[in-house]
Amino acid sequence: MPATTRAILVVSMDVDPAHEALFNEVYDTEHIPNLLKVPGVLGVTRWKGAPFRFAIGGETRQVAAPSPTYTAIYELENRDVPSSAEWAEAVEKGRWPSQVRPHTRNRTHALYEQHRPA
Numbered sequence: 001m002p003a004t005t006r007a008i009l010v011v012s013m014d015v016d017p018a019h020e021a022l023f024n025e026v027y028d029t030e031h032i033p034n035l036l037k038v039p040g041v042l043g044v045t046r047w048k049g050a051p052f053r054f055a056i057g058g059e060t061r062q063v064a065a066p067s068p069t070y071t072a073i074y075e076l077e078n079r080d081v082p083s084s085a086e087w088a089e090a091v092e093k094g095r096w097p098s099q100v101r102p103h104t105r106n107r108t109h110a111l112y113e114q115h116r117p118a
Contacts, residue, residue: 004042004077005042005043005075005076005077005114006076006077006078006079006113006114007076007077007078007079007081007111007112007113007114008073008074008075008076008111008112009073009074009076009081009082009109009110009111010071010072010073010074010108010109010110010111010112011071011072011074011107011108011109012068012069012070012071012072012106012107012108013068013069013070013104013105013106013107013108014067014068014069014070014104014105014106015069015070015100015103015104015105016103016104016105018103019100019103022095022099022100022103023070023100023103023104026094026095026096026099026100027046027072027096027100028046030093030094030095030096031091031094031096031100032044032046032072034090034091034093034094034096035074035087035090035091037086037090038081038084038086038087038090039077039081039084039086040076040077040078040080040081040084041074041075041076041077041081041087042075042076042077043074043075044072044073044074044075045072045073046070046071046072046073047070047071047072047073048069048070048071049065049066049067049068049069049070049071050065051063051064051065067106068106068107068108079111079113082111
């Protein structure tokens with residue numbers, strides 16, 4: 001992450017399978033570009049959960065894909081960016097609020113500030 005990142009917002013959700021293609025198209029071509037115009041948003045990366053094998057304590061375990069499945073990590077200048085008027089306007093633009101958001105569920109939002117040891 002850039003050195004100027006002071007906080008990250010982690011947004012996770014599941015999407016109805018019938019709307020997954022639209023979800024990905026709108027997220028990549030509209031939603032992220034709109035949010036990248038918000039002052040203080042430094043970058044966005046998207047992730048999709050996947051099953052995996054994990055070795056711990058002398059055993060290897062199979063771990064299922066997580067739910068929520070999709071995660072976006074927003075790199076922010078500070079913790080106040082998601083409560084700004086510009087953010088509020090950006091999240092209501094395009095097809096996201098009317099055609100995508102209604103088909104998402106199990107949504108979680110978490111904000112993390114950069115840890116700086118004393």
